[in-house]
Amino acid sequence: MSETTSKAQTQADAQTGQQSGGTTVEGETQEELREEWVQYEFDGQPAISTRDVNVHYGDDHALHDISIDIPKNSVTALIGPSGCGKSTFLRCLNRMNDRIKAADVSGEVEFNGKNIYDKGTNLVELRKRIGQVFQSPNPFPKSIRKNISYGPRKHGDIDVSLLSRLLGRDDSDEEDELVERCLRQAALWDEVKDRLDDNALGLSGGQQQRLCIARALATDPEVLLMDEPASALDPIATSRIEDLISDLAEDYTVVIVTHSMQQAARISDQTAVFLTGGYLVEYDDTDKIFENPESQRVEDYITGKFG
Amino acid sequence: MSDAYDRNLVESESSTYQRLAASIVGVGILAFAFALAALFDLTAIDATFVGLSLSNLLGVGTTLVGLGVVGLGAVSYVGYVETTPDRSAGLVPAVLFGLLWFCVAGLVVSQTFGFGALVWLPAALLVGAGAAGVAIFPREDIGSTLPAGAFALLVGLVFLTNVIGPDWAWSPTDFSATFTPKIVVPFLTVLAVLVASWAAGKAYDDFGARGRQTGAYMLIALNALGILSVLVILVAFVVSKGIGPLFEGFSVGASGIDWPFVQNGNQLTNDVNGVFPAIVGTFWLVVGSVIMAVPLAVGAAVFLTEYAEEGRFTQVVELATNGLWSTPSIVFGLFGYAFLVPRLGNSTSLLSGIFVLGFMLIPLVLITSREAIxxxxxxxxxxxxxxxxxxxxxxxxxxxxAAMPGVITGVILGVGRIAGETAPILLVMSGSPFPSKRQAPNVLDISFSFTSSFPFVDASLISQEALLNSASALPYQLYAIITAGVGQSEAFGWGTTLVLLLVVLxxxxxxxxxxxxxxxxxxx
Known part of the structure; x- marks a missing residue:
C-alpha cells in the first residue's frame, strides 16, 4: 500500500488540487483530494449527474462540490462515517432538502437532461420519477392497499372515489392490478395477499419496509433513493431487502446510502465514499473501492482504522 | 444487607409481623369508610352500632390503629423482628409531623385550656419540635411510627372519652363558624387513618427502601379511594334525589312509553310538568356550537402547525388562545349580550347562545388540535x-x-364545559325559564313544496324562528329553581339535575x- 501512497504523493505535486482539500479534513493523514479519484467512466447514459453540488446548513458547509454521474439500472452505494453528508446528498437528488428550511443547495443536478434545481421544476413529477425509501419503515396508518395506491390516487392516476364508484367509472380493477404488481416486485405479495385491507402497521418491520418500497414503486419511478433502508431491521429482513434491491436494479436505478460496508460490497455496482466534512473522496467500481482504493483514507475507513 | 437476605429466606418469622401491619391497615380502612359515610350523610355521627355511638366506634378503631402502629415500631426497634430501617425517617416526614403536632398542641392549649398566644405558641412550638425531633433522631422504625401512632391514639382517646362526642360543638371566638362533630369527627378520623396507614405500610415491608415504597403506595391508594368515593357518592346522591321526580307518572302502555318528565313542558293543564323544552334547548345549543366551533378551530390549528412559521405570530396566537380559554364564562356572556344580541334580532336567542358557547369552545379545541397535529x-x-x-x-x-382522536378528545372536554354553562345562557339566550312544550326550539324544519309564484318552490331546512327566539336550557332551569326559587319545587330541580347529568354523559x-x-x- 505504501506504493500507492507514494504514487499519490507525486500526483499531488502535479495537481492544482481542490481548494478545500487537506486543510479542513480530519483524519490521520492530511492527504489531498484528487480529481481523478472521483472520475468514474462507464458505458451508457447516466440516470442522474450532479455538478458541483454544495449544501450549507446555515454556516455549516455540509457538502463540498459533489460531481458524480450515476449510471442507469444499477445500484450505487454511498458510504462514509456518520455526519459525512451522504444522506444530505441523497436528499438533494429529489429535492427533499427543500423541506428543511435551513438547507441551502447550490449546483446542478441533471435528470433526464434537465437541471432539477431550475425554476419551474414540477416537484410532483420529479418525485414521482425519483422515489425514496426512508431509514425507518414509515407506512401510513392505513390499509396495505391504500398505502400502495396512495400516490397514484393523489395524483389522479387512479380514481376510486365514491363519486366515480357511483358513476360506475372507478378504477378498482386498475388499483388491484397495481397493488399486486408492486407487492410482487417488492417480494411481499405472498405474505400479505390475503390481508390487503388490514392496517399496514400490523406488519413486521421488514414487511413494512418492503411495503414502503412497493409504495415508492407504485408511482412508476425511474430512480429509487434509499436512505439506510435496512438499518432498523434484523439480519433476515435485511438480507431480504438486499436481495430485493439487487432484483430491482434490473429495471430501476437504485441509489442507496448505507452504514454497512459489507452491505455496500454485497449489493452495489459502484460505490462513492464520503468522508468527514462533506467531501466525496473516491467513486469507482465497488470491487475497486473495496480491493484496491486509491486514497489512503478510504482504505483506512474500509479496513476499519477510523470512522 | 446480608441480614435482609437471610431474613427473606426465612419468611415464617416475619409473616406474623406483616399480618399485624396488614390488619392495622384493614381496621384503618374500615374507619376511613365509616368516616366518609358519616361525612356524606349516609349515616349519622350519633347512630349506634353494637351499643356504641359512631364517634365512639371510630374512637375504638383509631385507638387500635394508633396502638398497633406504635407497637409495630417498638417491636422492630427492640429487635424482636429483623427489619431494615434507615438511620432516620427523613426530613420531609419530620417537617410534616412537626406541623401536625404543632397544630394539635396549639389547638389544645389555646382552645381547650383557653390560654393566650403567650402560652400556646411556645407550647405548640415545643411539641412540634419534639415530634420533628422524634422523626429525625431515632432510627426510622421509631421515627416514622411513634409520631403517627401517637396522633391516631390521641384522636381515638378523644373520641372514646367523648371529649369530642355527638353533642360536642366548637365555636372559635375569632370567627363565626361553628364546627360540629358531623364534620370534625370524620375529618380527624380520615387524617389519623391516612397518617397511621402510611406508617403501617412502611412497617409491612420492614421500613427502608421497600418500606417507603409500600408507605407511599398506601397513601396514594387511600387518596384514590377517597376521590373515587366522592365521585360515586356525588352521582349516587343526585340519582337518589332525582330518580323520583324523573320517573313520576312514567308508564309503558299500549300507546308506547309515557314519560311525562322528559316529554312534557310546563303548562297548567299538565299533571306532571317536564323539562322537554330545556332538553331540546341544551341539545341544539351543544350541537350548534360544536358545528360552529370545530371546523374553525381545526382549520386554525392546521394553519398554525402546518403552514405558519414558528415565530412571533404563532406565539401571539398561542397566548391569545390560552387567554381566551381561561377567560371567565360571564365575560363571554357579557360580550354576547352587548354585541351579538343587538345584532341578532335584539332579543335573547338560541343563535346568540350558540355563538357565545362556540366562541368558548374554539380555544380548547384549537389547543388540543394543535397538540394532536x-x-x-x-x-x-x-x-x-x-x-x-x-x-x-x-x-x-x-x-x-391521524390527529382525529386527539381533536375529538378536545371536543369532548370542551362539550363537558359548555353543556353545563349557565352564566352566558342567562344573559344571551334565556326567556321564560319554564316554557311550555310548544315553545321548545324546533330547529330542524324540513319542508319542501311547490308554489305558484316565483321561485316556485318553498323549501326549508332550518327554522329561523327557532334560532332567533329565546330558549331554555337545563342548567338555566336549575339556576332558576335552586338559586332564584322561581316556579318549581325543589324535587323538580333534582330531576332536572339528573337529566342534565344524563345529557352531558x-x-x-x-x-x-x-x-x-x-x-x-x-x-x-
Missing part, C-alpha cells in the same frame, strides 16, 4: 412528500386523520365512541 410523526409527511403529493393533500388524507358517550372509531381506523 404536532404529534403526528414527521415521517408521514416525508413519505407523502417523497411520493410527490402536495402539502394540502397530505394534510387532508394523512395528517388530519350521553354527549360524552357519543364523543368517546367516535374517538374509538377513528382510533380503530388508524390501527386495524
Amino acid at each position: 404536532n404529534a403526528v410523526p414527521d415521517e408521514y409527511r416525508d413519505a407523502s412528500a417523497a411520493l410527490g403529493v402536495s402539502q394540502w393533500q397530505t394534510i387532508k388524507s394523512v395528517v388530519v386523520p 350521553s354527549f360524552y358517550a357519543v364523543g368517546i365512541a367516535s374517538r374509538a372509531y377513528f382510533r380503530n381506523k388508524l390501527r386495524s
Whole structure:
C-alpha cells in the first residue's frame, strides 16, 4: 500500500488540487483530494449527474462540490462515517432538502437532461420519477392497499372515489392490478395477499419496509433513493431487502446510502465514499473501492482504522 | 444487607409481623369508610352500632390503629423482628409531623385550656419540635411510627372519652363558624387513618427502601379511594334525589312509553310538568356550537402547525388562545349580550347562545388540535412528500386523520364545559325559564313544496324562528329553581339535575365512541 501512497504523493505535486482539500479534513493523514479519484467512466447514459453540488446548513458547509454521474439500472452505494453528508446528498437528488428550511443547495443536478434545481421544476413529477425509501419503515396508518395506491390516487392516476364508484367509472380493477404488481416486485405479495385491507402497521418491520418500497414503486419511478433502508431491521429482513434491491436494479436505478460496508460490497455496482466534512473522496467500481482504493483514507475507513 | 437476605429466606418469622401491619391497615380502612359515610350523610355521627355511638366506634378503631402502629415500631426497634430501617425517617416526614403536632398542641392549649398566644405558641412550638425531633433522631422504625401512632391514639382517646362526642360543638371566638362533630369527627378520623396507614405500610415491608415504597403506595391508594368515593357518592346522591321526580307518572302502555318528565313542558293543564323544552334547548345549543366551533378551530390549528412559521405570530396566537380559554364564562356572556344580541334580532336567542358557547369552545379545541397535529410523526409527511403529493393533500388524507382522536378528545372536554354553562345562557339566550312544550326550539324544519309564484318552490331546512327566539336550557332551569326559587319545587330541580347529568354523559358517550372509531381506523 505504501506504493500507492507514494504514487499519490507525486500526483499531488502535479495537481492544482481542490481548494478545500487537506486543510479542513480530519483524519490521520492530511492527504489531498484528487480529481481523478472521483472520475468514474462507464458505458451508457447516466440516470442522474450532479455538478458541483454544495449544501450549507446555515454556516455549516455540509457538502463540498459533489460531481458524480450515476449510471442507469444499477445500484450505487454511498458510504462514509456518520455526519459525512451522504444522506444530505441523497436528499438533494429529489429535492427533499427543500423541506428543511435551513438547507441551502447550490449546483446542478441533471435528470433526464434537465437541471432539477431550475425554476419551474414540477416537484410532483420529479418525485414521482425519483422515489425514496426512508431509514425507518414509515407506512401510513392505513390499509396495505391504500398505502400502495396512495400516490397514484393523489395524483389522479387512479380514481376510486365514491363519486366515480357511483358513476360506475372507478378504477378498482386498475388499483388491484397495481397493488399486486408492486407487492410482487417488492417480494411481499405472498405474505400479505390475503390481508390487503388490514392496517399496514400490523406488519413486521421488514414487511413494512418492503411495503414502503412497493409504495415508492407504485408511482412508476425511474430512480429509487434509499436512505439506510435496512438499518432498523434484523439480519433476515435485511438480507431480504438486499436481495430485493439487487432484483430491482434490473429495471430501476437504485441509489442507496448505507452504514454497512459489507452491505455496500454485497449489493452495489459502484460505490462513492464520503468522508468527514462533506467531501466525496473516491467513486469507482465497488470491487475497486473495496480491493484496491486509491486514497489512503478510504482504505483506512474500509479496513476499519477510523470512522 | 446480608441480614435482609437471610431474613427473606426465612419468611415464617416475619409473616406474623406483616399480618399485624396488614390488619392495622384493614381496621384503618374500615374507619376511613365509616368516616366518609358519616361525612356524606349516609349515616349519622350519633347512630349506634353494637351499643356504641359512631364517634365512639371510630374512637375504638383509631385507638387500635394508633396502638398497633406504635407497637409495630417498638417491636422492630427492640429487635424482636429483623427489619431494615434507615438511620432516620427523613426530613420531609419530620417537617410534616412537626406541623401536625404543632397544630394539635396549639389547638389544645389555646382552645381547650383557653390560654393566650403567650402560652400556646411556645407550647405548640415545643411539641412540634419534639415530634420533628422524634422523626429525625431515632432510627426510622421509631421515627416514622411513634409520631403517627401517637396522633391516631390521641384522636381515638378523644373520641372514646367523648371529649369530642355527638353533642360536642366548637365555636372559635375569632370567627363565626361553628364546627360540629358531623364534620370534625370524620375529618380527624380520615387524617389519623391516612397518617397511621402510611406508617403501617412502611412497617409491612420492614421500613427502608421497600418500606417507603409500600408507605407511599398506601397513601396514594387511600387518596384514590377517597376521590373515587366522592365521585360515586356525588352521582349516587343526585340519582337518589332525582330518580323520583324523573320517573313520576312514567308508564309503558299500549300507546308506547309515557314519560311525562322528559316529554312534557310546563303548562297548567299538565299533571306532571317536564323539562322537554330545556332538553331540546341544551341539545341544539351543544350541537350548534360544536358545528360552529370545530371546523374553525381545526382549520386554525392546521394553519398554525402546518403552514405558519414558528415565530412571533404563532406565539401571539398561542397566548391569545390560552387567554381566551381561561377567560371567565360571564365575560363571554357579557360580550354576547352587548354585541351579538343587538345584532341578532335584539332579543335573547338560541343563535346568540350558540355563538357565545362556540366562541368558548374554539380555544380548547384549537389547543388540543394543535397538540394532536404536532404529534403526528414527521415521517408521514416525508413519505407523502417523497411520493410527490402536495402539502394540502397530505394534510387532508394523512395528517388530519391521524390527529382525529386527539381533536375529538378536545371536543369532548370542551362539550363537558359548555353543556353545563349557565352564566352566558342567562344573559344571551334565556326567556321564560319554564316554557311550555310548544315553545321548545324546533330547529330542524324540513319542508319542501311547490308554489305558484316565483321561485316556485318553498323549501326549508332550518327554522329561523327557532334560532332567533329565546330558549331554555337545563342548567338555566336549575339556576332558576335552586338559586332564584322561581316556579318549581325543589324535587323538580333534582330531576332536572339528573337529566342534565344524563345529557352531558350521553354527549360524552357519543364523543368517546367516535374517538374509538377513528382510533380503530388508524390501527386495524
